[in-house]
Amino acid sequence: MALVLLCVAAWPLGRTIWLGFTDASLAGAGDAAFIGWENYYAVFGGQAFGVLADPQWWRSVGNTLVFTVASVSLETVLGVLVALVLHQRFPGRAWVRAAVLVPWAIPTVVSAKMWAWMLNDQFGVVNAALEGMGLIDAPLAWTADPLLSMVAVIGVDVWKTTPFMALLVLAALEMLPRDIYEAARVDGIHPVRVFFRVTLPLIRPALVVAIVFRTLDALRVFDLVYVLTANSPATMTMSVYARRELIDFQSAGTGSAAATLVFLIIALAAALILTAGRLRGREAGP
Amino acid sequence: MIARIAFALAVVLIVAVSIGPLGYAVVTSLETGSALFTPGLWPDAPTVANYAAVFAEQPFARNILNSILVAGGVVVLSLALAVTAAYALARVEFRGRGLLLGTVLSVSMFPQVAVLSGMFLLIRSLGLYNSLPGLGLSYLMLTLPFTVWMLTTFVRQIPKDLEEAAIMDGAGPLTIIGRVFLPVLWPALVSTGLLAFIVAWNEFLFALTFTLTAETRTVPVAIALISGASAHELPWGRIMAASVIVTVPMVVLVLVFQRWIVSGLTAGAVKG
Numbered sequence: 342m343a344l345v346l347l348c349v350a351a352w353p354l355g356r357t358i359w360l361g362f363t364d365a366s367l368a369g370a371g372d373a374a375f376i377g378w379e380n381y382y383a384v385f386g387g388q389a390f391g392v393l394a395d396p397q398w399w400r401s402v403g404n405t406l407v408f409t410v411a412s413v414s415l416e417t418v419l420g421v422l423v424a425l426v427l428h429q430r431f432p433g434r435a436w437v438r439a440a441v442l443v444p445w446a447i448p449t450v451v452s453a454k455m456w457a458w459m460l461n462d463q464f465g466v467v468n469a470a471l472e473g474m475g476l477i478d479a480p481l482a483w484t485a486d487p488l489l490s491m492v493a494v495i496g497v498d499v500w501k502t503t504p505f506m507a508l509l510v511l512a513a514l515e516m517l518p519r520d521i522y523e524a525a526r527v528d529g530i531h532p533v534r535v536f537f538r539v540t541l542p543l544i545r546p547a548l549v550v551a552i553v554f555r556t557l558d559a560l561r562v563f564d565l566v567y568v569l570t571a572n573s574p575a576t577m578t579m580s581v582y583a584r585r586e587l588i589d590f591q592s593a594g595t596g597s598a599a600a601t602l603v604f605l606i607i608a609l610a611a612a613l614i615l616t617a618g619r620l621r622g623r624e625a626g627p
Numbered sequence: 628m629i630a631r632i633a634f635a636l637a638v639v640l641i642v643a644v645s646i647g648p649l650g651y652a653v654v655t656s657l658e659t660g661s662a663l664f665t666p667g668l669w670p671d672a673p674t675v676a677n678y679a680a681v682f683a684e685q686p687f688a689r690n691i692l693n694s695i696l697v698a699g700g701v702v703v704l705s706l707a708l709a710v711t712a713a714y715a716l717a718r719v720e721f722r723g724r725g726l727l728l729g730t731v732l733s734v735s736m737f738p739q740v741a742v743l744s745g746m747f748l749l750i751r752s753l754g755l756y757n758s759l760p761g762l763g764l765s766y767l768m769l770t771l772p773f774t775v776w777m778l779t780t781f782v783r784q785i786p787k788d789l790e791e792a793a794i795m796d797g798a799g800p801l802t803i804i805g806r807v808f809l810p811v812l813w814p815a816l817v818s819t820g821l822l823a824f825i826v827a828w829n830e831f832l833f834a835l836t837f838t839l840t841a842e843t844r845t846v847p848v849a850i851a852l853i854s855g856a857s858a859h860e861l862p863w864g865r866i867m868a869a870s871v872i873v874t875v876p877m878v879v880l881v882l883v884f885q886r887w888i889v890s891g892l893t894a895g896a897v898k899g
Contacts, residue, residue: 449847
């Protein structure tokens with residue numbers, strides 16, 4: 342197992358990092374020459390080249406951060422709300438629970454296509470509904486307009502991944518002892534107060550794990566953005582940028598350099614989140 | 628009373644938002660021609676023409692078969708590797724065990740794009756470019772970390788007396804895995820295997836990069852690349868028909884195995 346992982350994970354990662362320091366192209370990567378940091382940053386005749394000098398790279402980093410913060414926070418809030426609803430007893434609860442899983446079960450490419458169709462500027466049902474309700478006068482170009490396309494990408498991601506969040510939170514809710522709530526009810530404490538004072542602290546460990554998973558996932562997002570808005574600069578994320586350099590521009594060197602940066606950024610994020618979680622956990626501890 | 632109504636509304640809203648888009652995709656897939664371009668909630672003249680067209684205009688049946696073969700192969704391989712690894716990680720005492728487990732988990736955080744060019748070279752040097760085995764190999768990077776992780780947590784929950792009894796009877800590690808663990812572990816194998824299947828079935832970036840011809844594409848790539856006569860004229864009916872074809876089995880699978888999947892997800896995450 343370790344050997345297989347070494348072959349399919351560590352070795353390709355090492356090769357990618359190495360390629361980032363060469364002038365390779367994927368067509369003839371055999372005769373690549375070592376060129377140092379030039380793929381990252383280099384100055385030729387007073388002009389800066391390399392990934393770090395490319396404004397589109399920095400825009401992709403910004404896009405990815407906006408996407409990650411917005412979608413993960415929305416998912417967390419909505420996921421907790423959905424989990425709280427599903428935690429109640431009501432007739433047909435099993436069916437509702439099953440229905441909530443549906444977006445999660447749909448392949449990302451398919452959900453991106455489904456939403457691309459529903460958000461279609463001329464024939465989409467979303468524009469038709471909004472116009473019907475009198476909220477907008479003219480159809481909105483959801484996947485073309487720079488600002489709206491980011492809203493669309495975030496919205497579709499929230500739709501698709503809230504079930505994951507809700508499920509994890511629900512599992513945590515179901516492990517909570519019921520007598521605390523009995524006590525709170527007998528004391529006549531307002532449910533909202535009970536949620537913030539009792540439920541939230543108790544489900545926090547599970548919530549933190551779910552948020553960590555989702556954050557690391559969102560930072561490397563590729564398929565949703567690529568299918569919904571292709572290589573549009575307004576929504577291009579770090580992964581889309583690296584793939585474009587690598588495949589569309591056939592530049593294995595800069596592409597690999599960008600891919601290495603994506604890896605480093607995500608590793609850094611993971612380290613930061615884990616340390617922060619540990620510190621906070623200690624504060625809250627006995 | 629008001630609280631009750633509000634709650635019921637919340638439930639209705641949750642259900643509608645969850646399954647509405649899929650329902651609309653089904654409606655669209657049953658429409659052709661101009662009916663397609665008048666947003667309505669019900670097809671006026673339902674037709675299966677789009678479904679026929681999906682299979683007629685591209686090797687979609689082949690794409691489905693590709694997806695099944697790759698995902699199935701990946702599930703079998705990663706489960707076989709992960710069960711033995713989980714046994715070692717959960718039961719055998721050796722130095723650096725925690726470190727190894729941590730490393731395995733960290734691989735699951737790898738951004739796919741970071742291994743893309745290296746993986747491309749690996750697959751090409753093995754002569755597996757544009758082939759299903761090549762794709763399956765690259766998927767092991769995605770499935771192995773979490774299958775190992777999940778199965779390790781499951782093996783740890785198995786009482787030690789079971790295997791101690793087997794060891795007393797002179798059973799070796801492989802016999803223990805085969806005769807003692809597998810019978811107890813099968814629910815865990817089902818949920819882990821299902822998640823691995825879903826991951827491999829839905830994967831897009833590797834499939835897009837490591838295949839070249841329509842005959843080797845998997846379903847997500849095939850759907851993403853469906854195009855019409857011109858770039859501005861996408862055949863939405865056909866795209867939705869293809870989407871429904873690949874989504875309905877997944878949804879059924881997930882609903883049938885709901886409990887297993889939820890237990891797998893929570894075992895993987897809560898104890899993580």
